[in-house]
Amino acid sequence: MIRSNEVFISYLLIMLQASFISNIKLLNVRIANHTVLGSSTKLECTYDLEGENLYSVKWYKNGDEFFRYLPKSKPKIQVFEKQGIYIDIDKSNSNEVVLKSLELSSSGTYRCEVSAEAPSFQTVFQDRDMITVEGPQIAGLQHEYNVGDTVNANCTSTKMQFHAQLIWYINKEKANSTIVQGPYYKEHFTGSERLVTTVLGLSFNVTDGHYKSGEIYLKCTAQLASFYLHSDEKIVKFTKRPPTESIISNQVQQSNKVQENTSISVQNTPNIIHLACVLLFCLRNNRNVQVAY
Numbered sequence: 374m375i376r377s378n379e380v381f382i383s384y385l386l387i388m389l390q391a392s393f394i395s396n397i398k399l400l401n402v403r404i405a406n407h408t409v410l411g412s413s414t415k416l417e418c419t420y421d422l423e424g425e426n427l428y429s430v431k432w433y434k435n436g437d438e439f440f441r442y443l444p445k446s447k448p449k450i451q452v453f454e455k456q457g458i459y460i461d462i463d464k465s466n467s468n469e470v471v472l473k474s475l476e477l478s479s480s481g482t483y484r485c486e487v488s489a490e491a492p493s494f495q496t497v498f499q500d501r502d503m504i505t506v507e508g509p510q511i512a513g514l515q516h517e518y519n520v521g522d523t524v525n526a527n528c529t530s531t532k533m534q535f536h537a538q539l540i541w542y543i544n545k546e547k548a549n550s551t552i553v554q555g556p557y558y559k560e561h562f563t564g565s566e567r568l569v570t571t572v573l574g575l576s577f578n579v580t581d582g583h584y585k586s587g588e589i590y591l592k593c594t595a596q597l598a599s600f601y602l603h604s605d606e607k608i609v610k611f612t613k614r615p616p617t618e619s620i621i622s623n624q625v626q627q628s629n630k631v632q633e634n635t636s637i638s639v640q641n642t643p644n645i646i647h648l649a650c651v652l653l654f655c656l657r658n659n660r661n662v663q664v665a666y
Contacts, residue, residue, distance in 0.1 A: 402501050428443075433486065484501075506530075510528070511526055532561055544583065556572060
């Protein structure tokens with residue numbers, strides 16, 4: 374009977390001790406849902422240890438660990454090689470990890486896992502998805518345009534998982550729908566994954582109204598739903614032809630023709646004078662002369 378009481382008391386002590394152990398809380402895991410190829414992004418993990426001591430913070434991508442923070446280890450940070458993962462160690466710590474030089478393969482499901490030390494060894498985690506896409510690209514432009522020339526260009530968002538919404542801007546103003554062509558879509562399949570390329574054309578004539586210190590500022594932005602992704606910007610130069618240029622050109626051409634005609638007349642003048650002299654001599658001497666032409 375005494376033995377049974379000792380077991381019961383021990384059980385109560387254990388339960389009482391457990392009731393005083395606070396549960397650590399994972400407050401927030403913040404990851405950009407969409408990121409741009411070649412850029413950097415920050416993975417943030419905010420937690421409350423509730424009086425516990427931190428044992429580790431670990432980051433996973435698609436179930437594979439790529440970052441570990443151990444406050445009592447040397448070094449505190451450990452990195453594991455993973456495709457599409459390039460960590461800026463100098464900017465990473467127990468609360469955030471900075472990824473640089475993002476690739477399309479950086480897309481995936483990311484997990485932050487926080488663990489407390491003994492005796493509780495509590496562990497909490499949260500998952501977030503991230504998709505890395507290629508920003509829009511402007512193509513088809515010349516280096517310089519004249520007033521009256523036609524500008525034709527394409528804005529392309531390549532191989533995204535969703536249809537991108539592309540928007541053209543001319544000198545920081547949204548382009549009128551009458552000069553926008555498309556959008557056009559093309560699907561690509563990589564295994565079972567479907568990717569979409571979106572193209573939006575732009576075609577307009579350069580006028581004096583586009584004149585901004587001799588430059589036209591063109592911009593194309595890409596959005597997914599209401600989320601702004603990225604933009605591509607181009608500045609093209611254009612010149613204003615002097616209004617008298619064509620008149621001056623015509624005058625020069627006419628002047629050249631007059632000079633050519635005058636030159637021809639001068640070349641024929643000696644022959645005419647010679648013929649007149651011969652005729653005058655014949656008349657004075659009453660001679661009949663046959664003139665060959």
